[in-house]
Amino acid sequence: xxxxxxxxxxxxxxxxxxxxxxxxxxxxxxxxxxxxxxxxxxxxxxxxxxxxxxxxxxxxxxxxxxxxxxx
Amino acid sequence: xxxxxxxxxxxxxxxxxxxxxxxxxxxxxxxxxxxxxxxxxxxxxxxxxxxxxxxxxxxxxxxxxxxxxxxxxxxxxxxxxxxxxxxxxxxxxxxxxxxxxxxxxxxxxxxxxxxxxxxxxxxxxxxxxxxxxxxxxxxxxxxxxxxxxxxxxxxxxxxxxxxxxxxxxxxxxxxxxxxxxxxxxxxxxxxxxxxxxxxxxxxxxxxxxxxxxxxxxxxxxx
Numbered sequence: 001x002x003x004x005x006x007x008x009x010x011x012x013x014x015x016x017x018x019x020x021x022x023x024x025x026x027x028x029x030x031x032x033x034x035x036x037x038x039x040x041x042x043x044x045x046x047x048x049x050x051x052x053x054x055x056x057x058x059x060x061x062x063x064x065x066x067x068x069x070x071x
Numbered sequence: 072x073x074x075x076x077x078x079x080x081x082x083x084x085x086x087x088x089x090x091x092x093x094x095x096x097x098x099x100x101x102x103x104x105x106x107x108x109x110x111x112x113x114x115x116x117x118x119x120x121x122x123x124x125x126x127x128x129x130x131x132x133x134x135x136x137x138x139x140x141x142x143x144x145x146x147x148x149x150x151x152x153x154x155x156x157x158x159x160x161x162x163x164x165x166x167x168x169x170x171x172x173x174x175x176x177x178x179x180x181x182x183x184x185x186x187x188x189x190x191x192x193x194x195x196x197x198x199x200x201x202x203x204x205x206x207x208x209x210x211x212x213x214x215x216x217x218x219x220x221x222x223x224x225x226x227x228x229x230x231x232x233x234x235x236x237x238x239x240x241x242x243x244x245x246x247x248x249x250x251x252x253x254x255x256x257x258x259x260x261x262x263x264x265x266x267x268x269x270x271x272x273x274x275x276x277x278x279x280x281x282x283x284x285x286x287x288x289x290x291x292x293x
Contacts, residue, residue: 005275046274051242052258061275062240065231068271068278 004041007050011035013058020050020059073099073176081122081176082148083196091190098182104169110151111167117155119179123147126173130165131248139248143207144170150200156180215251217292223250224260225289228270232279264288 014035021031025047030039035058038044048061073096078084084095101124104110110121113132128145142165145151155164161180178186186193214223227250231241241249243257250257261277264270269285271278279285 048243048258051244052254057244060242062242063246063275063277064240065228065277065279067232067282068280 004044005046006038006041006044007046007048008060008062009036009038010058010060013056014054015056015058017055019053019055023049023053025049072096073101077124077176081124083150083200084122084148086192087196088190088192091186091193094186094190095178095193098186099176099178102175102177104173104175106169106171106173108169109166110169110175111163111165113163113166115163117152117158117161117163117180119177120153120156120183121151121175121177123149123151124174124176126175127170128167128173129170130167132165138253140251141245141248142211143204150197151175153183153197153200154204156183218289219291219293220250220252220256221260221263222289222291223252224257225264225269225285228277228279229282229285229289 011034016031016035018031018036020036021029026040026043026045028038028040028043029036029050036050046061048063051059051061075092075096078087078092078096084092087095099122102121104126110128123145125147127147128149128151129141130143130145130151131139131141133139145167151167152163155162158164187197214226218226224246227246243261244254247254247257261270261272264285265272267284269279269281269288271280
């Protein structure tokens with residue numbers, strides 16, 4: 001069972017332009033009649049490209065900032 | 072009517088005299104907001120102020136091109152829209168959005184004036200709030216005018232990691248609004264920091280690796 005953090009897509013904001021689909025370097029997204037879905041979550045590397053290219057700001061890839069543990 | 076116990080949970084109100092609390096409680100009501108909803112729109116008539124009972128908000132200014140600058144993040148206990156009510160133009164000076172589910176106590180402009188003119192402890196409490204807000208705005212102005220975007224991003228990242236803030240999920244868009252730039256620049260600078268070995272991206276985590284290096288960047292002035 002996959003349990004990793006994935007981009008959050010707000011389908012109410014999405015205008016189904018498809019930019020995220022073509023921009024995703026891993027081909028993890030698929031455009032459906034309702035908007036984009038993460039069709040292949042195992043491929044998603046959380047690179048944040050989909051958020052960066054979305055003109056509607058419908059995709060969120062929240063980040064947490066922490067100090068790296070000291071070895 | 073608002074209960075006095077509710078007021079005692081709000082630090083700036085808990086120290087008010089009993090009669091002031093009663094007058095305040097008689098004149099306020101509770102309003103619930105969902106995460107992402109807008110409480111105030113910049114430029115609209117200012118007809119009330121608010122005291123945060125629970126939840127978190129951000130105050131922002133948007134320019135005509137849609138670029139956002141976050142002016143403040145407000146936590147429980149903070150008042151909202153006081154300065155707009157005291158300003159002669161009586162318009163909201165910023166847009167205020169709920170970041171989480173939130174509850175506010177609403178005080179109309181008329182009742183705000185009434186409390187200000189009849190309860191000295193209420194007025195004095197708000198003066199302290201103004202002093203704090205003025206200090207924060209001065210710091211923000213200094214940040215924006217004195218430091219490069221790269222320096223502001225480095226300062227912001229270190230501040231987040233050091234203070235372990237409640238809002239620990241930031242999109243690049245939100246980071247950009249906080250430090251006065253645009254999303255593309257944040258993305259480019261994060262890649263630059265990573266290439267230089269100052270940070271490492273690990274899925275949703277930005278790991279800060281080099282405090283000395285980031286501190287040097289953080290002190291770059293314009």
